[in-house]
Amino acid sequence: MFVVVAGGGRTGAQLTRYLIDQQHEVQVIEHRREVLAHLHRELPTETIYEGNATDPRVLHGVGIERANVLAACTGEDAENLSLCFIARERYKVPRTIACINNPRSAWLFDAKFHVDVALNQSDILAKLIEQEMSLGDMMTLLKLRRGRFSLVSEKIPPGARAVGVPLRDLPLPKNSVIAAIIRAGEIVIPRGPLAFAAGDEVLAIVDEEGADVLASLFGPAR
Amino acid sequence: MFIVIVGCGRVGSELASGLQGKGHQVTIIDHVGASFRHLPPDYRGRTIEAEVLSEQVLQNAGIEQASGLAAVTNSDPVNAVVGHVARTVYGVPNVVVRNYDPRWQPLFESFGLDVVSSTAWGASRIEELLERPRPAGGR
Numbered sequence: 001m002f003v004v005v006a007g008g009g010r011t012g013a014q015l016t017r018y019l020i021d022q023q024h025e026v027q028v029i030e031h032r033r034e035v036l037a038h039l040h041r042e043l044p045t046e047t048i049y050e051g052n053a054t055d056p057r058v059l060h061g062v063g064i065e066r067a068n069v070l071a072a073c074t075g076e077d078a079e080n081l082s083l084c085f086i087a088r089e090r091y092k093v094p095r096t097i098a099c100i101n102n103p104r105s106a107w108l109f110d111a112k113f114h115v116d117v118a119l120n121q122s123d124i125l126a127k128l129i130e131q132e133m134s135l136g137d138m139m140t141l142l143k144l145r146r147g148r149f150s151l152v153s154e155k156i157p158p159g160a161r162a163v164g165v166p167l168r169d170l171p172l173p174k175n176s177v178i179a180a181i182i183r184a185g186e187i188v189i190p191r192g193p194l195a196f197a198a199g200d201e202v203l204a205i206v207d208e209e210g211a212d213v214l215a216s217l218f219g220p221a222r
Numbered sequence: 223m224f225i226v227i228v229g230c231g232r233v234g235s236e237l238a239s240g241l242q243g244k245g246h247q248v249t250i251i252d253h254v255g256a257s258f259r260h261l262p263p264d265y266r267g268r269t270i271e272a273e274v275l276s277e278q279v280l281q282n283a284g285i286e287q288a289s290g291l292a293a294v295t296n297s298d299p300v301n302a303v304v305g306h307v308a309r310t311v312y313g314v315p316n317v318v319v320r321n322y323d324p325r326w327q328p329l330f331e332s333f334g335l336d337v338v339s340s341t342a343w344g345a346s347r348i349e350e351l352l353e354r355p356r357p358a359g360g361r
Contacts, residue, residue, distance in 0.1 A: 008312070054299060056327050077275055078299035089332040105275035108303065112310065174352065 004067045006083050007074030008039045027062040029053040032216035065091045072098040077105040081113040147198035158198040159221040168192035175212030179203045226288045228274050228304050229295030236259035249283050290316040298326035315333045
C-alpha cells in the first residue's frame with residue numbers, strides 16, 4: 001500500500017515508522033523545521049517530504065494521486081478536514097483517515113469532509129483511563145472498532161463468582177465473547193461444559209456493558 | 223440582512239463596520255478576544271470569543287438564520303472549513319471566504335466557494351501599475 005501521512009508530529013511519526021516496519025510505501029509531509037530535524041533522526045530520508053501538506057504542489061510532489069490512503073495527522077483540525085476533502089475531490093484517494101485535535105470539532109469529521117475514519121485521541125484516552133479506574137484488575141489489551149469493543153484479560157482470583165461455574169451457565173450479555181482461557185500455561189478452548197477455576201486467565205472480547213459484567217464475575221469477591 | 227463574520231482582523235473589522243453602516247445586523251466571531259479591539263468604537267453588533275469549528279458556537283451565533291457569512295481569518299483551512307459548513311450544513315444562501323496564502327487558491331476551487339484573494343489581487347494590481355507607461359523623462 002502507498003500511504004501519505006500529513007503532519008510528522010508524534011502521531012504522524014509513529015504511524016510512519018509503523019508502516020515502514022509493515023513494508024508499506026510511505027511519505028510523511030512536514031514543514032516545521034524543528035519537527036523535521038526530529039524526523040530526520042528517526043526515519044529514513046526518502047520517506048520524508050519537506051513542505052506544507054495543504055500546498056497543492058507538495059501534494060502533487062508526494063504523488064497523492066496514486067495514494068491508497070491519506071492519514072491527516074496535523075495539529076490543526078481545519079487542515080486535517082481540508083486535506084481529506086481535497087484528497088477525495090481532487091485526487092480520488094480511496095481512503096481517508098483523520099486525527100481530531102479538539103473534541104469540539106469532532107462533529108465535522110465525517111462525510112461532510114470525506115473523512116472515512118476519524119480518530120478522537122483525547123476521547124479514546126479519556127475512555128481508557130475511565131475504564132482502567134473502574135475495572136480493578138481487568139486489563140485492556142486492545143481497542144477494537146475505535147474503542148467500542150475491547151479485548152480484555154483477567155486472571156481469576158480465588159473466591160470470584162465465576163469459580164466452579166461452567167461457561168454455558170455464565171450470564172454473559174450479548175456482544176461479549178470468551179475468546180480463550182489460559183490454564184497452567186496452555187490455551188484451553190472455551191466450550192460450554194468447561195468450569196472456571198481460580199488462576200485461569202480469561203481472554204474476552206466485550207463491549208462496555210460486557211466489561212462491567214465480566215469484572216463482577218471474574219473480579220475479586222467484594 | 224443578518225451577516226455572520228468569522229475572524230476579526232483588519233478585513234473582518236472593516237467589513238463589520240461597512241455592513242453596519244449600511245444598516246445590516248452583524249455578529250462577529252474570533253477565538254482571540256483581543257482581536258475585537260480592531261472594531262470601531264461605534265460597533266453595535268455582537269462579538270463572540272470562541273473557537274469557530276464548534277457546532278454550539280456556530281448555532282449560538284445564529285448561523286441558521288444568517289443570510290450571509292464571511293470567513294475572513296488569516297487561516298485558509300479555517301476559512302474553507304467554515305465556508306463549506308455554512309453552505310452545506312446550514313444552507314447559508316451567501317457565503318464568501320477570504321484566501322490568505324495564494325498557494326491555497328486552487329484548493330478553494332475544490333470546495334466550490336466564492337473566494338476573494340486579496341493578496342494575489344493586490345500584488346497583480348500593483349504589478350499593473352508599476353508596468354504602465356510613464357511620461358517621457360521618467361526611468
